[in-house]
Amino acid sequence: MSDPTFAARPTLEEVAARAGVSRATASRVVNGSDGVRAPLVERVRAAVDELGYVPNQAARTLVTRRNGAVAVVVAEPETRFFADPFFAQQVRGISKELTAHDNQLVLLLTEGVADYERVGRYLAGGHVDGALIFSLHDDDSLPVMARKAGVATVIGGRPGWSDAEPGPTTLYVDCDNRGGARDAVRHLLNLGRRRIAHIAGPLDQTASIDRLDGFRDMLPHIDPGLIAEGDFTPEGGSLAMELLLERFPDLDAVFAASDMMASGALRVLRQRGLRVPQDVAVIGFDDIVSVAEWTDPPLTTIRQDIEEMGRMMARLLLRALEPSATPGAVSALTPIITPTQLVVRASA
Amino acid sequence: MSDPTFAARPTLEEVAARAGVSRATASRVVNGSDGVRAPLVERVRAAVDELGYVPNQAARTLVTRRNGAVAVVVAEPETRFFADPFFAQQVRGISKELTAHDNQLVLLLTEGVADYERVGRYLAGGHVDGALIFSLHDDDSLPVMARKAGVATVIGGRPGWSDAEPGPTTLYVDCDNRGGARDAVRHLLNLGRRRIAHIAGPLDQTASIDRLDGFRDMLPHIDPGLIAEGDFTPEGGSLAMELLLERFPDLDAVFAASDMMASGALRVLRQRGLRVPQDVAVIGFDDIVSVAEWTDPPLTTIRQDIEEMGRMMARLLLRALEPSATPGAVSALTPIITPTQLVVRASA
Structure with missing residues (x-):
C-alpha cells in the first residue's frame, strides 16, 4: 500500500480510456442511465473496479439532492x-x-x-x-x-x-416526561413519604420543565424551597442535594430528574450518614442501566427507552x-x- | 419559529431580487470577488442577512475543493x-x-x-x-x-x-509503544519480580505488537505461555488473567497493554484473594485518568498523552x-x- 495522503482520485476520463469508450458513455453507465449496450456496460464496470473509481458525490448531489x-x-x-x-x-x-x-x-x-x-x-x-x-x-x-x-x-x-x-x-x-414524573412521586407517596424534594434538570430544557410539572401535579401546594435546579450531571445532583438538605434537614424523599443527578445525590446522602431508602428514598429518571444498576443502593427510576x-x-x-x-x-x-x-x- | 422540516432554502435569485441587483452581481458579492461597487455590496449583504441566505457549499466545493x-x-x-x-x-x-x-x-x-x-x-x-x-x-x-x-x-x-x-x-x-513497554517491565524487574506475564492487545494492531516487542526486549527468554492476548476491554483482560493464572499460579507480576485490560485483571486477582501489589504487581498502559486513578488499588501505568x-x-x-x-x-x-x-x- 502506498501513500494515502497525496494520491490522486481516478477520474471518469481514465475510466473511459481504460474501457475504450467515450466519456459520455462511461458517464451514462456510472450514473445508471439506460441506452448503453451490455458489452460496453460490462467494460465500463470492469474499468471502474480496476481503477477503484468513485463517482464525485458532490457533483451528483447537485442533481439528486440525496447523500445517503x-x-x-x-x-x-x-x-x-x-x-x-x-x-x-x-x-x-x-x-x-x-x-x-x-x-x-x-x-x-x-x-x-x-x-x-x-x-x-x-x-x-x-x-x-x-x-x-x-x-x-x-x-x-x-x-x-x-x-x-x-x-x-x-x-x-x-x-x-x-x-x-x-x-x-x-x-x-x-417520552411522557410529565406522566413519568407523576409516577415517580406517586410511588414515593405510596411509600408514605411526606417531605418530597425535587432535583430538576436545567430549566431551559423542556424535559426538565415537563418533569417538574409532573412533580407539581402530584404536590400542588409544595414549598418551592423543596425544588432545586441541577444540570443533569452527578456534580449538579450533589450540589442540589446539599442545598436541599440545608433547607430541609427533615426531607424523607427526593425525585431527581435524571439518573446521573440521582447518583450525585446518593453520594451526598452517604457522606452525611443518611441511609437510603430508610432515611431518604431516592428515585431517578432515564434508567441508564450502566448507572442505575451500579449505584449503591441500586436506583429505583423512571425508565424511558432511550435507544x-x-x-x-x-x-x-x-x-x-x-x-x-x-x-x-x-x-x-x-x-x-x-x-x-x-x-x-x-x-x- | 415555523416548521423546520419542509421550509425551502432562500436562493441566490431571491437575494438578487431583494437587493435589486443582477444574479451575477449577487454571486460575485457572495463569493467574495472584487469589482462590485461598495453600495451594491452593502445592499447584497443586507439581503443575505434578511433572507438568511446560505451559499450552497456543494456547488462551491466543486470550485474551491475545501469544505472546512x-x-x-x-x-x-x-x-x-x-x-x-x-x-x-x-x-x-x-x-x-x-x-x-x-x-x-x-x-x-x-x-x-x-x-x-x-x-x-x-x-x-x-x-x-x-x-x-x-x-x-x-x-x-x-x-x-x-x-x-x-x-x-x-x-x-x-x-x-x-x-x-x-x-x-x-x-x-x-507514542513510543515499544519503549514504554520496556519501561514497564524494567520497573517490575526493579521491584524484584521474576515471573512476569503480559496481557497483549489484539495482535492485528501495531500498538499491541510494538508493546509485546518491548516486553520481549526485556525478557528475551520468556516462556510464551506467559503471554496471553486480550482485546483492549476489561472483559478481555479478565479472561487473559484467568488463563495466565491457570498456567502459572506462581506468577508475581503482569503488564497489561492497556488500562482497561489491567482493570479487568485486577478484578480477577481480587476474586482469587491475591493481593496487589504484594502477591502480584500490576502495571497498565495509557494512563486513562478516569480508569487508572479509580481502580483498587490505583493503577501504576505507562502514560501516553492521548488528548x-x-x-x-x-x-x-x-x-x-x-x-x-x-x-x-x-x-x-x-x-x-x-x-x-x-x-x-x-x-x-
Missing part, C-alpha cells in the same frame, strides 16, 4: 456528550436504524454554542440529507439553522416552541426524506411520545 | 467507541484543535467493517477535506478507501504497512491541507512519535 447521510447534532459541548451515557445510548439506536437503511451517520461535534454557525454551514453545504438534533436548550439556534439549510429535521425531545406556534408539525420524539427513541427519530427522518413524503401525509409524520415505566430497585 | 470539515473515522463498532474512554480522549484533542482552526469535526460512526464501503463513499463524496483514522486493524480497508477518495489522511497509530513499503511517507501519530496526540493528528492534517503543502515539504509533514512516561501509583 444523516447528521446528528447534540446541543452540548463534546465533553458533556462523552460524559453522559444518555447520549451514547441514543446514538446507538440512531446508528442501528441508519445502518439498516444504508445511511451514513455523520456526528457533528462542537465545543459549544460558538460553533453552531459552523455546524449550520455544514448542514447547508449539501453534505447530509437531514439532521437529528437533541438536547436543545431554549435559545439554541440549531433548529433555525437547519431550517435555513433546507434539511429535514427531527428533534429529540419536545421543542420549546411547539406549543406556542401553530402551523405545520415539527417532528420530534420524546428505541433514537431508532424512532431515525425512522421518522428517513420517512420524511422519502420522495413521496409531503406535508399532507401527516399520518406517518407526526411527533411521537413514548410511554415511561417505573422500575423499582432498592433506593425507593 | 475533517472526518474522524474509528475502525471500531460504535458500541466499542463509546465503551472505551481512550477514544473520547483522543476525539477531545482533535475537536479542540479543529475548532481552533474553524474546521468542523465530522465523526463517521459504523456498526462494523461491513459499513466501511459506505464510509468510503462519504469520504469520496467531497464532504470533507481530510480524514483522521484510528484504531486500525491489519486488514482494514479504510486507508485504501481514503486514498481512492483522494482525501488527505493522518493515521492514529503506526500503520501496519509503513515498515514494509518504501515511497512517500504515510502521516501518522503514535495531545489527537491535537497533533489534527494539526498535521491541517498542515497537509495548506495550499503550500507539497510532498516535497517533508520537514513539517513527517510521522510523529511522542514519548511515554512511567506513572507510579499503588499497583506496582
Whole structure:
C-alpha cells in the first residue's frame, strides 16, 4: 500500500480510456442511465473496479439532492456528550436504524454554542440529507439553522416552541416526561413519604420543565424551597442535594430528574450518614442501566427507552426524506411520545 | 419559529431580487470577488442577512475543493467507541484543535467493517477535506478507501504497512509503544519480580505488537505461555488473567497493554484473594485518568498523552491541507512519535 495522503482520485476520463469508450458513455453507465449496450456496460464496470473509481458525490448531489447521510447534532459541548451515557445510548439506536437503511451517520461535534454557525454551514453545504438534533436548550439556534439549510429535521425531545406556534408539525420524539414524573412521586407517596424534594434538570430544557410539572401535579401546594435546579450531571445532583438538605434537614424523599443527578445525590446522602431508602428514598429518571444498576443502593427510576427513541427519530427522518413524503401525509409524520415505566430497585 | 422540516432554502435569485441587483452581481458579492461597487455590496449583504441566505457549499466545493470539515473515522463498532474512554480522549484533542482552526469535526460512526464501503463513499463524496483514522486493524480497508477518495489522511497509530513499503511517507501519530513497554517491565524487574506475564492487545494492531516487542526486549527468554492476548476491554483482560493464572499460579507480576485490560485483571486477582501489589504487581498502559486513578488499588501505568496526540493528528492534517503543502515539504509533514512516561501509583 502506498501513500494515502497525496494520491490522486481516478477520474471518469481514465475510466473511459481504460474501457475504450467515450466519456459520455462511461458517464451514462456510472450514473445508471439506460441506452448503453451490455458489452460496453460490462467494460465500463470492469474499468471502474480496476481503477477503484468513485463517482464525485458532490457533483451528483447537485442533481439528486440525496447523500445517503444523516447528521446528528447534540446541543452540548463534546465533553458533556462523552460524559453522559444518555447520549451514547441514543446514538446507538440512531446508528442501528441508519445502518439498516444504508445511511451514513455523520456526528457533528462542537465545543459549544460558538460553533453552531459552523455546524449550520455544514448542514447547508449539501453534505447530509437531514439532521437529528437533541438536547436543545431554549435559545439554541440549531433548529433555525437547519431550517435555513433546507434539511429535514427531527428533534429529540419536545421543542420549546411547539406549543406556542401553530402551523405545520415539527417532528420530534420524546417520552411522557410529565406522566413519568407523576409516577415517580406517586410511588414515593405510596411509600408514605411526606417531605418530597425535587432535583430538576436545567430549566431551559423542556424535559426538565415537563418533569417538574409532573412533580407539581402530584404536590400542588409544595414549598418551592423543596425544588432545586441541577444540570443533569452527578456534580449538579450533589450540589442540589446539599442545598436541599440545608433547607430541609427533615426531607424523607427526593425525585431527581435524571439518573446521573440521582447518583450525585446518593453520594451526598452517604457522606452525611443518611441511609437510603430508610432515611431518604431516592428515585431517578432515564434508567441508564450502566448507572442505575451500579449505584449503591441500586436506583429505583423512571425508565424511558432511550435507544428505541433514537431508532424512532431515525425512522421518522428517513420517512420524511422519502420522495413521496409531503406535508399532507401527516399520518406517518407526526411527533411521537413514548410511554415511561417505573422500575423499582432498592433506593425507593 | 415555523416548521423546520419542509421550509425551502432562500436562493441566490431571491437575494438578487431583494437587493435589486443582477444574479451575477449577487454571486460575485457572495463569493467574495472584487469589482462590485461598495453600495451594491452593502445592499447584497443586507439581503443575505434578511433572507438568511446560505451559499450552497456543494456547488462551491466543486470550485474551491475545501469544505472546512475533517472526518474522524474509528475502525471500531460504535458500541466499542463509546465503551472505551481512550477514544473520547483522543476525539477531545482533535475537536479542540479543529475548532481552533474553524474546521468542523465530522465523526463517521459504523456498526462494523461491513459499513466501511459506505464510509468510503462519504469520504469520496467531497464532504470533507481530510480524514483522521484510528484504531486500525491489519486488514482494514479504510486507508485504501481514503486514498481512492483522494482525501488527505493522518493515521492514529503506526500503520501496519509503513515498515514494509518504501515511497512517500504515510502521516501518522503514535507514542513510543515499544519503549514504554520496556519501561514497564524494567520497573517490575526493579521491584524484584521474576515471573512476569503480559496481557497483549489484539495482535492485528501495531500498538499491541510494538508493546509485546518491548516486553520481549526485556525478557528475551520468556516462556510464551506467559503471554496471553486480550482485546483492549476489561472483559478481555479478565479472561487473559484467568488463563495466565491457570498456567502459572506462581506468577508475581503482569503488564497489561492497556488500562482497561489491567482493570479487568485486577478484578480477577481480587476474586482469587491475591493481593496487589504484594502477591502480584500490576502495571497498565495509557494512563486513562478516569480508569487508572479509580481502580483498587490505583493503577501504576505507562502514560501516553492521548488528548495531545489527537491535537497533533489534527494539526498535521491541517498542515497537509495548506495550499503550500507539497510532498516535497517533508520537514513539517513527517510521522510523529511522542514519548511515554512511567506513572507510579499503588499497583506496582
